[in-house]
Amino acid sequence: MSSENDRGDEGGEPEQLALIRESVRAAKVPKAKPRTWRGAPLAGELPVARVLVDKGVLHLDRYFEYAVPKELDAAAQPGVRVRVRFGAGNRNVRDGRREGGGLIDGFLVERVAEAEYQGPLAAIAQVVSPEPVLDAELLGLTRAVADRYAGSLADVLQLAIPPRHAKAEAREFAAPPALPGAPETGSWARYERGADFLASLTAGGAPRAVWTALPGPEWADEIARAVRATLASGRGALVVVPTVRLAARVDAALREELGDGQHALLTADAGQQRRYSEWLAVRRGTVRAVVGTRAAMFAPVRDLGLVVVWEDGDQHHSDDHAPFPHVREVLELRATRDKCAFLLGSWSCTVEAAQLVRSGWAAAMSAPRDVVRRVAPLVRTVGDRDVARDEAARAARLPSLAWEVARTALREGPVLVQVPRRGYVPRLACQRCREPARCRQCAGPLEAREATGALACGWCGREEGRWQCAECGGTRLRAQVVGARRTAEELGRAFSAVPVRTSGREQVLDTVPGTPALVVSTPGAEPVAEGGYAAALLLDGWAMLGRADLRAGEEALRRWIAAAALVRPQEVGGAVVVVAEPTLRPVQALVRWDPVGHAVRELADRAELGFPPVSRMAAVTGTAEAVAGFMGAVELPGDAEVLGPVPVPEAIPGAARRGGGPPAGEQWERVLVRVPPGSGSVLARALKQAQAARMARGAGEPVRVRVDPLDIG
Template identity: 75%
Template structure:
């Protein structure tokens, strides 16, 4: 937590750069002025006859406002924030025989009424006001502009993410009257944290504390989130909670209803359907409801008098938007907290490097329990490494270590047992055979690869490497960290024939399971909650996650493990977790000690030494080799920018659908990484955006994809 009077500009990384983006002046077209008074002989609005419009065209070279004349008959309805229809395209602003022709009708938002236009010629008129409902406020417009600039994208693309599609039926229904602020809730289980009660008091008193919350394992995080929201509502302000999926949203929804009753919050998820979702969104915009719980798209929810933003489990990939300009929910909420000076709460049972950086910079304070409390509620964690597997007859015969067999047998006596199996398809990386230190490039510290099993080269800068030796132990022998998902529900069913086996994964995700003895086989992130907690858990094939060629492999493995282990009963109730991974590795040791913060801080220090994100800012430029080279040569990159690569991208599997950012089947694409030190991130995004806009304005046909802060740079 931090004082509401502490200015975010004082921190050294992250939020200050975001605050600078918020403060940028919105760009507009600059040409000589003229005053339109008539259009096709029709009278125009007598006051403020010019409408400034952002059109629904996401191309970068059209990322500006356009002026239109306001006909007198649309004067009353054409207010800032409404949806409009305008003529746009070739000839839309030209007069032919006294009449404007050309252009096609497209949607847009009216952002401002003005007395004069910056355009020198006659203006085309607004074709129509789609709805008198003002859906785009000045605050939301400023946020969208800042997000677009941070991610080198267009304002129109961000607005498509921020404003849901219109439903006339939903707009016709009146929103309920707002309820008076509730009483401040009691701290409840927040008392388990030394600063928990003080955090709630600060919110209830109208303060804006900022905290990174390392939640204790167990089911209480949803109720604790609800109490933070309730304290904010008690101060007369609004609150916004963003969670990774619908299951987590349902838990917070249930906790808020139990704590505050019906009508004080809305749930914004895709499962609601377009009409209901838009109706709930309108209730928030109109001020009828002051609290929002939702998944990724809710990060833009127009909450009135926003006092607190919360993000749960920020390391989950679901928080990263797959549509342009690819923003991350955590960064959007940081922008909102910095601009609106709201409270900020980032919570998880684990800890990302970005969360650790917020604490290290002083922008947020840690909110965690003491070690005695952790030992009470955390399960006992035991490890099975490679040496144990080599000596274990049961592991060689049945691919399940003896310790795991015994743990399952003991756990099934008192309740369900969770078995976490990594998803298939993880690509291996190389590591020292002796000490397992990842093999990295001597030039840029990127991961070394050997696709043809002959020559080592860097996956980032493409340089070849001869005579590699481990920097830790000096060994010259490498190993591929390859272990797949080998356990299946059928194998476990044969091993324990009298026990029911349930599965939870991509095709069928369970929300909860009864507290009766059963085996629950789940992929990471799909683990159901067990009534009363699991008696035990097996975390199998740890190398499959630790061996990913990704900068975040260790952090992500620990997050997945802790997410599953948090569903297990505490050590005092007999809860046990067995992880099949080398015990000496840093993520495994962090799990055994239940110390995600310590792991994140060590990762942060290591990345600072090597110049990795989030200490540095990075952008990925992907496309055909000639297009990538042309964009990088045209971009006015900051003087301190470093270009890594380009390197070829692996060919996609033609048997599955093409993913965003992948080359079409049969085409060879390359990727270059551009890295800058802290403070140059905004300049990097602006340079890449300007270069891309220039390409598009010249009619470049070759696609180039720009992604700022790519989640995977392995």
Template identity: 85%
Template sequence: MSRQDDSADGPEQLALIRESVRKAKAPKAKPRTWRGAALAKELPVARVLVDKGVLHLDRYFEYAVPQELDAEAQPGVRVRVRFGAGSKNVRDGRREGGGLIDGFLVERVAEAEYQGPLAALAQVVSPEPVLDAELLGLTRAVADRYAGSLADVVQLAVPPRHARAEARTFPPAAEPPAAPEPGSWARYERGAELIGALASGGAPRAVWTALPGPEWAGEIALAVRAALASGRGALVVVPTVRLAARVDAALEAELGPGRHALLTADAGQQKRYAEWLAVRRGSVRAVVGTRAAMFAPVRDLGLVVVWDDGDAHHSDDHAPFPHVREVLELRAARERCAFLLGSLSCTVEAAQLVRSGWAGAVAAPRDEVRRAAPRVRTVGDQDLARDEAARAARLPSVAWDVAREALRSGPVLIQVPRRGYVPRLACQTCRAPARCRRCAGPLEAREASGALACGWCGREEGAWQCAECGGVRLRAQVVGARRTAEELGRAFPAVPVRTSGREQVLDTVSTAPALVVSTPGAEPVAEGGYAAALLLDGWAMLGRPDLRAGEEALRRWITASSLVRSQEAGGTVVIVAEPTLRPVQALVRWDPTGHALRELADRAELAFPPVSRMAAVSGTPRAVADFLRAVELPGDAEVLGPVPVPDTAPGGARRPGAPPPGEHWQRALVRVPPGSGTALAHALKQAQAARMARTRGGVEPVRVRVDPPDIG
């Protein structure tokens, strides 16, 4: 090549040479590492919800994603991370240190908000994405509503892992069933319309007052089938395992085997998790279960059903104490699906849903109610005072005659309001409660020896004397199921007597004549229905110092009476309670909805829930006072109290959430009008988080509960 040619190409060659030199001198890009280990190339930062249910740690923590975990570390999976006490960064999980703790990977991002070094994910426990975006949003909404931590709600929503269950393969979902005919829903006004709307893909909201009898389980199954026929899923939540078994059998009869899942806590960890996975993976589209099933990850949810929302089992015993009805209302609004609240009775909250227009009423006409319900007779205090027969087996003449006549054609149900032998004792003269002289606890008669002993400290009382009047004779304020069974056995010596209660709950009884003594909620189902039912000691349930005493008593009476044959078939119910009281009259007329509406009107006058939102703050007097001074309540909030917190519930049992032994607590109620509930929950959560962050400094804890079930 000549010099001339070289000079001609010189500028271009020089530019290439300079670029080559610049690239050679520039530092080579190194892969992102953490302590020498390579990180994921894309989205190397994971945000993790750690399994720490404390409010001041209710946020996501950032961790680096090692390259070897890149494929498995996907949103929703379970992980293990370093998390421990120490410096601020260590406590935040942003530096190496602390012990391993479980958590859920919520999302992956390209850049961390924290500017310092991040600790790395220690382990992906399972590649199964159990906390998807929909479930995460629901649990966050529940945590915000109840002023609780997200980790606590997720723990309620996602069952414990079982590796063998995850290894299973599940068949694909079956084809949708054919749309059903209205069937027994035709007995209700707007019942056929409800089934048609579900089958066509609609999202109706209904409060359903079911007719007495066993048909309610089959009617729920029919509604589920209608939702499945539209290509959507359905979720049914009932209060107890016994009721779940009834709906389970009804669903299998309506849909066929293998087309729904049963989620109950007593199923065992492996079976429960396997059923839950079948729902999450879309193998089944219908679910029935107890309380924890309210979070079941049903695909394309089209219908949520809650049965008997007044049952206390629907309120979770673990923080933040969500109620099934409220959670399913949230799901219906978030997922735009149908909502069905059904019960034999009617709660004030259900009446409020109808009154506000959020849901419509589905009920039977009065002539249909009279045809299905049994005859109800009452025995008041004046009748008992004049009735010598009431001294034998505590049965007034009316109840005695009804039971004797009914035993000719079938079993007779006797409902007693307490468990045990003689739960409560009082002075025969002045009826003052019998108390222990040492600790003031309730005295009880021990079943084996009959000796008096304290229900709190266990100390026996040899020579009891009433502190009020000096009397030495005792009477049973409420006689339990076993004692009642003994008395009835003596009164009807030729008739078998069976009991159903805490120690042994019967599911069913035959059509043979028998006396079945049961506590509320444990009543077995009789084949063909009971010939009669006797509801004893009605005053005991009505006399509870609780805002819901009347509503709860009516619910329990109607539940038991619904197991009795119709009036046309000779079924009769006798209730021993004052006939003029509102709940008793509602039972006689079989009008639970009217009772709920009148209770709602009374609550509105007093600004009590559900017309208002309320929260309870409990603790030592100093702790409650400090909390109320620190919390920034909404401007329209009203503080009621504080007042002393009783250690025991009526009957001597220790009250759930009672203060520790030896401590005297107080409780204040905070009330806000409609529309301020979210602001109240946020304020309480912020104040509680601030206190918990200072717990190490000796700050006394307080308990905060939004929508407390007991405000009496």
């Protein structure tokens, strides 16, 4: 039986019970979640941490939420390195996780009061170091770089923050030194806007300039004066150069201009402890000026007032690791974000630098023509027809004009000889039909070994006993390009009275004495001569100009000018001989010493063809099936134009790891996607989303996506 109070009206549920249920339903009171994890108490305030795990894969390019145990509350601050469990055992790949998975490094980005994920969260396992290495400014910069290049934030942070070293963190740093006074104008007075540029930096301004430096060694001192002017205004400065040798020159100039303790040197060869210690000094504000190589572009300089990039056309400024950021583009981004001054300097001028001036983003800064003619060496040319008629040139690869210039200059000082390849005889071809000599085993290039002269494959090492041309049946070989060591041997026999030095990949000389000597160097390895070279011979110019590359002419001119800039001025007898067709545009630009004019004309040609930097471009590379699948899945912007696919030339072993091509034995294809400049971010986002979706599905064949590739063939 039931009582009267248990019955509702008309056989429904009891009235009191219905009212209670209705009030609970209206209040929607959630169950209180105990702030514990596996019975351990959590932090009282902001108990949830958002962590960026060190997994450079696009479909995991987001923050993951973890609980903060109470014992880690004080150390687990935004910006510190942490270790968390990640992987197997995940409850939800987006946020919360059950116990399980391996420990992985990460950065604690922020702490919040409530988690977005409603399930149980795993806890932070360890705070690796209480040093906050990732602040909001660096996080914003690296995120912007990742988005621009269709990459992951974790990959960019690996480039931006050096590996930790415990002893470096324990070091006590001195107080910041006193600010230097304003510099003297010095050699900046040679440039039409040089004095005004320095004055603007000293006054706290943010000028932007594309600087065409005059030949000679003064460029490092001029950069040091610009840095001093910025420091005098109470701001910081950052200088990025392509090589360690150039960084050492700027380092010495800064020490001379500022004194000790005013700047940091960030280079990859400094060793882990020293590099991290210097980086920490910058982050903590102990020093306000930085000079370094590529990775220094992310240096956390306080109150950044000036960014400088020297020789932006050098390939060392483009990172070999995903997402392949370029120093020039990153420093442009920093100048825009931080509203600071920007200085792009070089003896030459890239098309991208000319585009900055044409767009009005930066102003041109160069010397008057009469000053250029006074400090530049005399440039003379020897064409292919002249070489063909020259018996001495055919016998010794040195035209009579170059021979005479070298013989005369050796009475006064050293002579630089630039050859485009290292080694002994790097490339051989059939003497009859000029077909490249290749290995029968793997189709690699045949080379002549230095010790024995025997033919061997440059890829697999297999020796070739009796070679025969597959095209015409010829059995005699000729050198396509003779290497630096072979050139040094030939010149040593021709000029037996003077020493011959070589500088290349195996041994790069930094300086040479100002006494008579022949210095044979590959491009980029030219040492500085005391007092300058008396002359320079630029051999085999056709080898650089004949490359199937959109930048062949620009790169050849940059290499030539970099070597010629080390020669004494024309007024004291300095001379340069370039062996190349005189009518070609890069050769004429060298003769007139007019790299800016060459860049402007190249830019006009690029604009007519729609090539970068007038447009934005991305390269998608992989096997034919993988590229076709990727392009079928990506949602390109409406104004995108697809070029290709085309076969990718097979690369030397190991080049695939450096982004240079497919592994030996594989055939890859490449597609180029071109959009107008305003659609570059849309294209990068579309490519990133397609690549992330492909990785999440576990696609087998790799596809490489590179935004703004240096080489588009």
